[in-house]
Amino acid sequence: MNDESDAGYLEYVSGRTPALRRMAFLLGGDEHQADDLVQETITKLYAKWPRVSKVENVDAYVHTMLVRAFLDEKRRGWWKVSLRDAPPERPAPAEPPSEEKAILRAALNRIPARQQAVLVLRFLCDRSVAEVAQLLGCSEGTVKSQTSHGLNALRRILGDRVGGVL
Structure with missing residues (x-):
């Protein structure tokens, strides 16, 4: 260049x-x-x-x-290779996340990556359905269905906590 x-x-x-x-x-x-x-x-x-x-x-x-x-x-x-015998020590986080954030993050990590990406982009990054579809290279209908499936999965994972977290 x-x-x-x-x-x-x-x-x-x-x-x-x-x-x-x-x-x-x-x-x-x-x-x-x-x-x-x-x-x-x-x-x-x-x-x-x-x-x-x-x-x-x-x-x-x-x-x-x-x-x-x-x-x-x-x-x-799954196939990442670590070149160390033991993981490096990590410094303690400056401020621990709130319990609600930690619960939501743990639940998000349990759903498929594409559903996780859709939910994060739609609700945490405040993107429209059209914008998410463009970012993921899929149709708006796919974004809507992935949103629905992702929210249902979170509801199953979180159970009674849904009202307080979502």
Whole structure:
């Protein structure tokens, strides 16, 4: 890439990283995973930047890349290889999540990744059905059915807690 293209990429990434990180955190519920997803997304974006910078809605394109990275991560999670004998020690979180957030996150982690992505995008990221369909590359009907199935799964998992959490 030339210097002008690099400057445009850096300006875009600098301005959008906090929003990308927030979306990634809402999708995965883990700060480290969010950082990994954003890093993977912006690395792939750099390779495609000369072409992507010319599309009409760069944000939608990048959000689609991020959601696909999340879904890919969920699909390939079973074969990840750790290069360490033991997991690294993690610092204690600065502020523990509220009980309701922890319950909701645990329930979200128990439903299929695509339903999880739809629910997070629809209700935590406040995206419309059309926007979610575009991000996931599916029809609006699929988004609606995945929303319904996901909410039903959460209701089954949470049982009596639904009123307090959802």
